[in-house]
Amino acid sequence: MAQSARVKGFTRPDGTYVVNDEDGYGCVLAYFKAEVTIYYADVKGDYQSKLVSPEDDSEVSGTCDRIGKVSEVVVGWKTFVLGLRFGLDEITDSWYVSRFSLTYDLSDPEFASAAPGGGEVTVMSKDNRKYWQTNNARSFRCLLLHDVPLTDSFNNSATLHFDEVRVQAFSSSDRFRTPKHCIHRVHRDEMVPVTVGASLAASALLTIAFYGIFRYFKVKKVNYDTME
Numbered sequence: 001m002a003q004s005a006r007v008k009g010f011t012r013p014d015g016t017y018v019v020n021d022e023d024g025y026g027c028v029l030a031y032f033k034a035e036v037t038i039y040y041a042d043v044k045g046d047y048q049s050k051l052v053s054p055e056d057d058s059e060v061s062g063t064c065d066r067i068g069k070v071s072e073v074v075v076g077w078k079t080f081v082l083g084l085r086f087g088l089d090e091i092t093d094s095w096y097v098s099r100f101s102l103t104y105d106l107s108d109p110e111f112a113s114a115a116p117g118g119g120e121v122t123v124m125s126k127d128n129r130k131y132w133q134t135n136n137a138r139s140f141r142c143l144l145l146h147d148v149p150l151t152d153s154f155n156n157s158a159t160l161h162f163d164e165v166r167v168q169a170f171s172s173s174d175r176f177r178t179p180k181h182c183i184h185r186v187h188r189d190e191m192v193p194v195t196v197g198a199s200l201a202a203s204a205l206l207t208i209a210f211y212g213i214f215r216y217f218k219v220k221k222v223n224y225d226t227m228e
Contacts, residue, residue: 009060009073016166018174019062019073026174027064028073029139030084033163036102040156042113050111052080052104064170071169079105082160086169089130095169096133100125100148100160123150123158132167134180139168142182 009019009028019028038050058077065071069088074081080102087098105111106118125131125148134140146162168176 006061006063006072006074009062011056011058011060017060017073017075019060019064019071021064021066021172025172027066027169027171028062028071028086029168029171029174029176030073030166032165032167034082035161036080036082036150036158037161038102038104038158040106040111040118041115043115045115048113052110054080054082066170079108079110084167087130088136088170089133092133092135094133094135097131097167097169098129099127100131100150102150102158102160121152121154121156123152123156125150125160132165132182136170138178138180139166139171139176140182141166141179144182146182 007019007022009017011017014031016029016031018026018030021027033053035051035053038052039047040050042048054075055077058075060073060075062073063071069090071086072083074083076082081104083099083101083103084097085099085101086095088095101122101124103120103122105120106114107116107120111118131148132140132142142162142165146165148160148162150158150160165182166176166179171177
C-alpha cells in the first residue's frame with residue numbers, strides 16, 4: 001500500500017478532493033474553500049496584490065505513501081498549483097499538514113503589471129510545523145477563518161486563507177471519519193510583505209513631517225502677525 005509517485009485524483013460532486021491509494025481506497029479526502037492573496041512587485045517598484053481561488057474544474061492529483069508516512073493533495077488551475085502535504089506522527093498516533101505550498105508564474109498575463117524577470121515562484125509555509133494535527137481515528141474540521149502565510153527565500157509572499165475546512169489524511173475509506181473541530185476562535189495571521197509595511201510606515205512618517213512643518217510655519221506666521 002505504498003505509493004510514492006503522484007497519481008491523478010478527482011473532485012466529488014460535493015466538492016471534496018480525493019486521492020486514492022494504489023488499491024483504490026481513499027487516502028486523502030479534502031474539502032475546503034480557499035483564497036490566496038499573492039503579493040508582488042510591479043514595474044514601478046510598488047507592491048500589488050492579487051486574489052485567486054481554486055476553480056470548479058481544477059485538476060486534482062496527489063500521493064499516498066503509507067510506508068514513507070507522506071501523502072499529498074495537489075489542486076491545479078490555470079497556472080496556479082496549491083499543495084497540501086501530510087505527515088504521520090506515530091508517537092501521538094496522529095496525522096497533520098506538514099506543508100502548504102503555492103506555485104504561480106509572475107510572467108503570466110494574470111500578473112500583467114508585475115516587474116519583469118519574476119518567472120515561476122513557489123511559496124511555502126514555515127518548516128517544522130504541524131498544522132491541523134488530528135488523531136488518526138478522526139478527521140479535521142474547521143468552520144472559522146484560518147490564514148497561513150507563505151514565503152520563499154526571495155521575499156515572494158502570499159496569504160492562504162481557508163474557510164469550511166474538512167480534511168482526512170491516510171484514510172482507507174471514501175468517507176470522512178468523526179471530526180475533530182478546531183478551536184472556536186478566529187485566527188487571522190495578517191501577512192503583509194516587509195516592503196509593503198515599510199512603505200506604509202514611510203508614508204505615515206512623511207505625512208506627519210509635512211504636517212509638523214506646516215504647523216510650524218503657520219504658528220510662526222500667526223506670532224509674527226500678532227507682533228505687528
